[in-house]
Amino acid sequence: MTRYGIVGFGRIGRRLAARLPGAVAVLARSPVTAAGGIPVCHDLRTFLDYGPQVVVECASRDTLAGMGPAILAAGCDLVPLSLTALADRTVERRLMAAAEAGPGRLEIAPGAIGTLDLLATAREEGITRVVYRQLKSPTMWKLIAATRGVDFDGVRTRTVFRRGSVRELAMDFTNNLNTAVGVALAGLGLDRTEAELVADPELTETAHELEIHASPGNAVLKLGGRDVPPDGDPVDYTTFSLMRVLRRRGARVVI
Known part of the structure; x- marks a missing residue:
């Protein structure tokens, strides 16, 4: 064992x-x-x-x-x-x-986005652009210190309030963009992978979107979380992606 x-x-x-x-x-x-x-x-x-x-x-x-x-x-x-x-x-x-x-x-485990297989597969030939988006309600974003100065009270529709490379945004949002860094490592790297932070008043949970442009075919992955209070503990894919990575190491049939 x-x-x-x-x-x-x-x-x-x-x-x-x-x-x-x-x-x-x-x-x-x-x-x-x-x-x-x-x-x-x-x-x-x-x-x-x-x-x-x-x-x-x-x-x-x-x-x-x-x-x-x-x-x-x-x-x-x-x-x-x-x-x-x-x-x-x-x-x-x-x-x-x-x-x-x-x-x-x-x-590298996929973390909250659940899988990096599609992105790593696309990287084999002709990957040209990757965009990672993290979406939360305005109420949830307001709990994060790095968003101070952003007027979330006036957000009525889905709004991108921050754009940049994964490296740029991860330096400021140190507790929120671990998944984005995993995406970047699987694809174009931290400087060439784009990141967008989105406030969406329709959401009550954190959601993730991954947009891939590559020769084998373009793809969009969307993943929502569980409905929890803004300061709650969502049991998302992070723990379970780790379990899959670890169990694969000793499996006789690997999926």
Whole structure:
């Protein structure tokens, strides 16, 4: 059985610990009283001593930037979620260099958009444009510090209030655009992948759109979330995309 380690023990980390057979250790900075019988560590060395073969990072962009290269150098495969860390060019270069040097391997999970297969397939030949859109209600956008100064009260119809490259927007929306960075890594990169942030008063959940222009065929993917309060905890595809990535590693029939 594959030995898994979990870095971060918030909502996603707890879901993973409850679902992952083979989880051997959790690394958490804040005090954690229980992790379903899984040992809780508070420093990287102790965590690595438990011998995880695959480490899932669901802590923070600072954690990924600081610990990612060391985890890869220790021979652990790394599946990170806090991908906005890579919007910093220095962090991106350091993490990619560590993955190239190995022996650990870096694997990108789709996150909240559920799949990157279509985009990665299109990349094989003739991909020319990729647009990622994140949509929320004006009420939900107002809860995010990076939107201060935007007049959401006057929004009556679907409105794009911010455009730019994924790298540009991910630097400001550090907790919201991890999925956009995953999209960029699967396609044209952080600088050539376009991002749009959309306020839509018809929505009560976060939604995602992915627009792909490529020689094999153009495509549009639309994905909605569950109906939750603005400060609620949507059980979206993020956790479950991780589970698929991890289960595929040991499956005899891979789909």
